[in-house]
Amino acid sequence: MNTLKSKFLENGYVIVDILEKTELESFRQIMADLLDVEVRADNREVHSSSFQHLGDEIRDFARENRQYYFHLLTKPGTESIHHAFHNPRIMGVVESLLGPDLIINNASILAANKGVKYDLGWHRDVIQIPQQEIEEDYLYSKTRFHNSCQINLPLYDEDALWVVPGSHNRVNTSEENAVFDGSKHYAPLGKEMPGAIPVPLKAGQAVFYNNNLIHRGYTEEVIIPRRTIHMGYHSASKPPTWHFYLLNAALLKPDYLAGLSATMQNMMHEYLECRRQFPQMSDTWKRGFAERI
Ligand SMILES: O=C(O)CCC(=O)C(=O)O
Numbered sequence: 339m340n341t342l343k344s345k346f347l348e349n350g351y352v353i354v355d356i357l358e359k360t361e362l363e364s365f366r367q368i369m370a371d372l373l374d375v376e377v378r379a380d381n382r383e384v385h386s387s388s389f390q391h392l393g394d395e396i397r398d399f400a401r402e403n404r405q406y407y408f409h410l411l412t413k414p415g416t417e418s419i420h421h422a423f424h425n426p427r428i429m430g431v432v433e434s435l436l437g438p439d440l441i442i443n444n445a446s447i448l449a450a451n452k453g454v455k456y457d458l459g460w461h462r463d464v465i466q467i468p469q470q471e472i473e474e475d476y477l478y479s480k481t482r483f484h485n486s487c488q489i490n491l492p493l494y495d496e497d498a499l500w501v502v503p504g505s506h507n508r509v510n511t512s513e514e515n516a517v518f519d520g521s522k523h524y525a526p527l528g529k530e531m532p533g534a535i536p537v538p539l540k541a542g543q544a545v546f547y548n549n550n551l552i553h554r555g556y557t558e559e560v561i562i563p564r565r566t567i568h569m570g571y572h573s574a575s576k577p578p579t580w581h582f583y584l585l586n587a588a589l590l591k592p593d594y595l596a597g598l599s600a601t602m603q604n605m606m607h608e609y610l611e612c613r614r615q616f617p618q619m620s621d622t623w624k625r626g627f628a629e630r631i
Contacts, residue, residue, distance in 0.1 A: 346435050350506035350551040356427050356491060357542035366493050368418045369565045373399050373449055393446070405450040405458075405555070405564065411442065411606070412589035419447075420602050422491070422567050429571075431546055432487050437573035441612050442605055444570035444584040448490070448498075448555075449563070456498060456557040456564075460517060460525035460534075462506075463488070463549035466580045467623050469522040474509040478550055482507075482628050485572045486579040488549040490539065492566040497538040499545060502531060502552040514552060525554075549581065574612055577630050583619040585609060 339347075346352045357365065373396065393409040396416070400406070410416045411423075422428075423445050432440055450456055463486075464472055476482060484506065490499055502514070510518065513532045518525045525531070531552065537545050547553070549570070557564070572578045590606055598606065621627055 340434055342431065343435055346546065346548065347507075349503040351501055351503070351537065351545055351547035352431075352435075353537070353539065353543055353545050354427075354431050355542065356425065356431075356544045359542075362493065362542040365419070365422065365567070366565070369447070369493055372396060372416065372419065373447070373565065399449065400451050403454055405448060405454060405456040407568075408447045408449065409586075410445045410447065412586050412594070414594060414597060417598060417602075419567070420445075420599065423569060424601050424605065428489065428491070428544065428569070431544075432489070432571045433573070435546060436485060436487055436571065437575045439574035439608075440571045441574050441578070441582070441609055442569065442571050442585075443578070443582045443609065444488075444568070446568045448566040448568050450557070450560045451563050452560055454557070454560040454564075456555055456560065457527050458524075458555035459527050460529070460531050460552055460554045461523060462552055463581065464623075465523055466583065466619065471623060472522045473623075473625065474522075476625050477623060478505075478507055478509055480507045483576060484548050484550050484579065485576045485628065486549055486581045487571050488547050488581075489544050489569045489571075490547075490566050491544040491569070492539050492541055492564070494541050494562045494565055495539065496557075496562070496564055496566060497536040498555050498557045498564060498566070499537045499539075499547075500531075500534050500554050500556055501537055501547065502533045503535065505533075505552040506548040506550040510552070574608070577627055578612065578616055578622060579628075580619050580622045582612070582616070582622070587613050 342352050394406045423442050517529045
């Protein structure tokens with residue numbers, strides 16, 4: 339087994355250098371054209387980030403004092419950054435971790451301007467699963483293959499992601515359960531998690547993580563504006579996880595698809611074909627589903 343994969347399996351995450359200097363500069367320019375760094379919220383009230391995955395509109399950026407989350411795969415006007423989603427270095431790493439025939443199922447920008455306090459509570463990425471259906475001993479076991487890899491690729495240095503290394507394939511300890519305070523989704527804000535560490539990333543590095551890890555997003559106060567490309571993939575050689583359904587397939591209309599590059603059109607057609615094979619998100623967390631071939 340390659341070293342990256344054994345580290346990924348053991349710790350639940352690996353950090354890899356991805357962008358060369360010129361690529362980084364080019365992505366920074368594209369990002370600057372999409373999001374204004376100077377805009378500051380007039381309203382300084384702090385906002386919760388728990389539902390950030392539902393997505394924001396680019397035109398609303400920085401109106402409030404919080405981190406923003408922009409979906410990209412379904413948003414006309416964001417095509418200039420889409421080549422990040424078939425970057426050969428990123429795809430190569432994910433293939434080595436998950437297997438061949440990658441399907442992208444989420445792509446977004448995590449963005450916060452200077453001065454923002456960002457606090458997304460401790461969680462595993464299981465928000466789509468009703469709490470009473472979360473069978474931890476199956477979902478977080480060493481034997482179930484978690485066919486999902488999430489990536490943060492910051493364009494500026496950051497340490498907003500925090501993780502509990504090795505927590506992806508075991509159930510919570512009693513100390514962790516105490517922090518979750520009865521929730522299987524998000525822990526209440528403001529509690530320390532035993533064993534948690536920040537993941538400092540240099541601009542152009544990426545963290546590849548198993549999103550069953552106990553993790554959170556947290557920055558006491560953003561100093562360098564956050565501009566991070568966030569992506570998720572699975573391998574079509576195995577059944578997908580619930581993360582596959584994050585992409586709103588209803589928005590992949592022929593008119594929209596026609597405006598994408600040939601490579602992106604192909605990726606979206608592969609996504610839709612996979613969706614045809616696996617129409618039901620609620621199957622994906624049932625015992626035995628991940629083991630289906
Ligand atoms: O890097 C971050 O801000 C955390 C992202 C996160 O927790 C998630 O996508 O589930």
